[in-house]
Structure formats: structure tokens, C-alpha cells
Amino acid sequence: MPAVVNDVRSFKAERAWGARDLAEVDGATVRLHWTDQPYKWHVNDGAEVFVVLDGTVDMRYREAGVETSVRLEASDIFVADIGDEHVAHPLGEARVLVVERKGSV
Incomplete structure (x- = not known):
């Protein structure tokens, strides 16, 4: 049965990076995170696909040991491939859609 998620901006988890599982697609999970x-x-x-739905997130990543940061606003997407070291730093509250291999970190 189809589902509609219409509470993205009001969704809040009990802890940072808490998530609501939305779907599983061919071994990948689709989750709505609040943090x-x-x-x-x-x-x-x-691979991991990171879509900012609400808020602002500074995504930091390392390439050849050099740290770089990119600011993501609502509707921006960050794609981390296998082996890409990264960390998300929200500026205030953020809601993020994450698609990644089931069981991934």
C-alpha cells in the first residue's frame, strides 16, 4: 500500500540521529533522520545518499587526508561512495533522508 510522509518538518526523534524507517529497496534502507x-x-x-529535507548541515569529508566542508541546505544532496570518510554537522535541527546499504554504519 502506498504511503505519504507529510510530517517531515515536524518529525523529531528521541535522540540525535534517531530515525524512522520508511522503506527497504533491494537491500538498501531509506530512513528519515532527525538530529x-x-x-x-x-x-x-x-554508497550513501544524504538528502537534507529541512535545516542546514555542514558535511565534512576527507580526501587524501585533507578535510573539506560543504554546506548543505534543504534539497541539497551529498553522495558518499565506498571508502569516503565523512561526518555531518547540523546547524541547529535538521531532518535528513538517508539511503544506504541495510545494516551500514
Whole structure:
């Protein structure tokens, strides 16, 4: 049965990076996350698609040991490939749609 998610801007989890599972597509999970705190530096074992739906997020990543940052606003997308070290730092509250391999970090 189809589903409509119409509470994105009001969604709030009990803890930073808490999520609502929306779907599983061919071994990938689609989750709506809420946060007001940075995540942790990590490397995924598969590609990760990170879509800011509400708020602002500074996405930091390292290339050849050099840290770079890009500011993501609502509707911006960050794609991390296998081996891309990255961390998300929200500026205030943010709601983010994340698509990644099921069970990934």
C-alpha cells in the first residue's frame, strides 16, 4: 500500500540521529533522520545518499587526508561512495533522508 510522509518538518526523534524507517529497496534502507548534534566520522561499506529535507548541515569529508566542508541546505544532496570518510554537522535541527546499504554504519 502506498504511503505519504507529510510530517517531515515536524518529525523529531528521541535522540540525535534517531530515525524512522520508511522503506527497504533491494537491500538498501531509506530512513528519515532527525538530529541537532554531529554524527561521528565514519566510512560506509556501500554508497550513501544524504538528502537534507529541512535545516542546514555542514558535511565534512576527507580526501587524501585533507578535510573539506560543504554546506548543505534543504534539497541539497551529498553522495558518499565506498571508502569516503565523512561526518555531518547540523546547524541547529535538521531532518535528513538517508539511503544506504541495510545494516551500514
